[in-house]
Amino acid sequence: MIVCVCKSVSDRTIRASIAEGMDSFDELQFELGVATCCGKCEESVRDVMAQSGVCATRCGVAHAHAVAVPAVQPLTFYERKAA
Numbered sequence: 001m002i003v004c005v006c007k008s009v010s011d012r013t014i015r016a017s018i019a020e021g022m023d024s025f026d027e028l029q030f031e032l033g034v035a036t037c038c039g040k041c042e043e044s045v046r047d048v049m050a051q052s053g054v055c056a057t058r059c060g061v062a063h064a065h066a067v068a069v070p071a072v073q074p075l076t077f078y079e080r081k082a083a
């Protein structure tokens with residue numbers, strides 16, 4: 001299946017590149033050109049990375065792990081009162 005339409009890169013190509021040692025999104029982007037044109041394929045490339053057991057976040061660690069999303073804390077703004 002074509003993952004990146006702009007650069008005609010398939011999931012098989014991405015998996016083969018990962019098998020050859022590319023273990024970060026930046027490397028795949030540099031070597032294959034994925035997500036360098038319109039950028040719409042980035043999430044799909046990261047999904048293929050995760051399915052291949054490569055960390056899809058930017059850390060480049062070669063293991064799949066859940067990314068903990070911290071709870072969103074509401075911002076509080078304080079107004080300065082005029083003197």
Ligand code: FES
Nearest residue numbers: 004006037038041
């Ligand atoms: S679909 Fe990959 S850059 Fe456009």
